[in-house]
Amino acid sequence: MSVTAALGFRAAGVTAGIKDSGAPDLALVVNRGPSRAAAGVFTSNRVQAAPVRWSRAALADGRLTAVVLNSGGANACTGPGGADDARLMAEHTARAVDGTSDEVAVCSTGLIGVRLPMNRVTDGIAAAADALSSDGGEDAAVAIRTTDSVHKMAVATGDGWTVGGMAKGAGMLAPGLATMLVVLTTDADAGAAVLDAALRDAVRTTFDRVDSDGCMSTNDTVLLLASGASGVTPAAADLAAAVLAVCEDLARQLIGDAEGASKEIEVAVVGAASEADAVEVGRSVARSNLLKCALHGEDPNWGRVLSAVGTTSAVFDPDRLDVAINGVQVCRDGAEGEPRDRADLSGRRITLTVDLRSGDSSAVIRTNDLTAAYVHENSAYSS
Template sequence: MSVTAPQGFEAAGVSAGLKSTGKPDVAVIVNRGPRDTAAAVFTSNRAQANPIMWSKQAISDGSARAIVLNSGGANCFTGSFGFQTTHQTAERAAELLGIGAIDVLVCSTGLIGTGDETFRTRVLDGTERAIAALAADGGERAAAAIMTTDTVPKTAVRARDGWTIGGIAKGAGMLAPGLATMLVVLTTDADLTPEAADAQLRAATRTTFDRLDSDGAMSTNDQVTLLASGASGIVPEPDAFGEELQALCLDLAAQLMRDAEGASHDIRIEVVGAASEDDAVVVGRSVARNNLFKTAIFGNDPNWGRVLAAIGTTDAEFDPYDVDVTINGVRVCTQGGPDRPRDEVDLAPRDTHVLIDLRVGPDAATIMTNDLTHAYVHENSAYSS
């Protein structure tokens, strides 16, 4: 049931005609309380969609009762008309739910730079019909309604000590971090203060969604939202809640990676022996964003030279001639030179593990990415057609 697994939540997903396929494209998730705690992290892209601008204002007090999401249009670079559309969406939802517009968050995803009266009418109509269809088992329909080029919905649930966390996510391309990645809604019936929710969300996204780097392209619409109803009546032990939230976010991030546009390999780039965690992240991300490395993996070529070339572009602390590289359990490079023969590496499986040992310190980090395929190029060459 994903976002409706925790007590106190209802959700729905309907088709409003935003997609030519007729598939669901508007979702509404409502927190019935008693708490209305909310926290969110947003894209750090300076180019931000109208829903991001609205939601930043709406959540500034640490509370929200509902979130409206649409696929089939990003409502970005649509001027004052677009912001009015977002505002009217929140107002329409608020009127129907008997709450204030400032208690409604809005998210959109789809093609940038398009939006007209038809788009607005369909979003408002979809919001009305989704609210009329709200149900305690509507989480799966909401997950389907936020999909764009996704091939499957992404959902997850965790439960512990009498409280539950649920989540849905969308994203298949334009997956690069900036505090958040893609559209994600997390719900919990744990009793959290706004300060606790914000701290827990930021800690979880930092090591999960923020470590997912599919194609180096940061969206204008990225938002991860946590809503807490408090309906369980339980104030969770912070470490326990943080552990479960991190696990749930990691689960969703892995689902996003597996469904990346056209990908044939899911790649975990694990960097160890770093002087700092930041260094490990920088090194891992340099490999994740290197097209030569990504095409090599697509071609089942364990070309470790491309790994060293990529990490050599960073300012992280290490000696390029004292680095080990292991691919799928075979150490192909040691101390900056050849080790085991490349033909010992089996890259046929979809899951691919690259281990980089910088040999200078105690810190580590893992970046999740995928290969660069013909299918990815084809998908994005015709995205707006």
């Protein structure tokens, strides 16, 4: 499982003391090759954390030897000092793994606007380097948790090769990307361009369509590293499918563990004139606080779906909108359909289907309900 499921990778997760809680907070993932090809996708937030700026530059040549990740502090909005800290993290990692700092990606997560305790971080990097092992993937997944209640890992296998990964994320989950740190590894032999295409394609329909709370992070990063250690060069389509499978699995785990959530909601928009329309409508529905409260209360309040659809620029006729909730068509032609009480929302999973009846395109956006627990978790000081 996780980032050491594929051959050629070693990983570790340690307690560096960045978090006051004493929980593990620093992880390393190292690619022992023979290949060092890599790809990455980063937050589209214009306020980008120092590690995002660093990693983006490090990836410019499509090569990564290692990734250093910490929880307990986002190193975002930390000015020139924060940029120095990200660079130092890369340099210390490079020294510990016999690489060069421009092939080290840096990922940080936690509170925005506070500098990292760099003595602890650099000691932690040294400790993690000593602890690196070929079954350290789970420790690494544990060490990147913030408010995550569980660590998140996934794996997919091809014919003689493997794609594995880990993710963290439980809040500030919204498109472009869906707030998180994700590291994927594969022992397939593939060039940076193939990896990049596979990763972008997978992210577009998975992490980018997760919208937990409408809040876009400053630190989102998804990385894919290939060691080539399997000696197999899969067809690009096969590799892409495996990367997609791992991303889908991790995206589901992210929504399943979203802060305070009691319902996992799939908004399926069908009959759209274009995929862009379907995504716009799905996001609008997924961001309706009122709807998310209603679903928390197991109220099939489809009027709140239509009011969200109405705020979009998608092609539709308000008098021809259909909505089904868990298969019960509660709204037909923009008005009441089956009695809403027939929709059973007592389970954890809820599917909303919005039919725009304007074309053949569709998209699925995943979100969760809005709960008092979310409010509680996010109103505590310095969360």
